[in-house]
Amino acid sequence: MPAVQNTFKAELIKHHYHKLELRVTGDVTEPTTGWKVSLERAVPQGINPKILLLKLVEVKPTGIAGDVVTTHHVKYDENPAQVEYTQVTIEGMFTIDVHHVAHA
Numbered sequence: 001m002p003a004v005q006n007t008f009k010a011e012l013i014k015h016h017y018h019k020l021e022l023r024v025t026g027d028v029t030e031p032t033t034g035w036k037v038s039l040e041r042a043v044p045q046g047i048n049p050k051i052l053l054l055k056l057v058e059v060k061p062t063g064i065a066g067d068v069v070t071t072h073h074v075k076y077d078e079n080p081a082q083v084e085y086t087q088v089t090i091e092g093m094f095t096i097d098v099h100h101v102a103h104a
Contacts, residue, residue, distance in 0.1 A: 003028045003056055003093055004071075010052075010088040010098040012081060021079040022098070024054065024088050028072045034061025039076035042091055050086045052078075056093065 008026030015021060028037045035058060042053035054076055089095040 003074075003090055005094045005096075008090070008094075008096050010085070010096050011101045012085060012098050013101045020081040020084060021077065022052070022081040022085055022088075024052075024076040026074055026090075028056065028058070028074055030058065030070050030072065032061065032065035033068055033070050034063065034065040035059065035070065035072065037072040037074055039074045039090075041076075041078075046089075049083050051095070052083075052085050052088045053091055054088060055091050 004027045008024070010022065010024045013021045013023060024039060030037065037059075038057045039054045040057055042055040045053050056074070085098045087095050087097055
């Protein structure tokens, strides 16, 4: 089952001394229990350095799994951010804009 696009957000957080941190979060729904789900930096990256490419890694359960649709909250952090990104693409699924946030 796919990542739930409307739950995904990407934030570029500005810390003290102009240090930037990128945080991407969202929900992924799987058909049964027991799945391992994560976001990883895609290799290779695309030609535009301001668009970060992430890969959704989904590992099926190896044993018996409950027949219950399960939602996983996934997170990717890059601290410090390598670039001041404008967008994040979850490969093969969708692209979201990066929002700037001041550190609280």
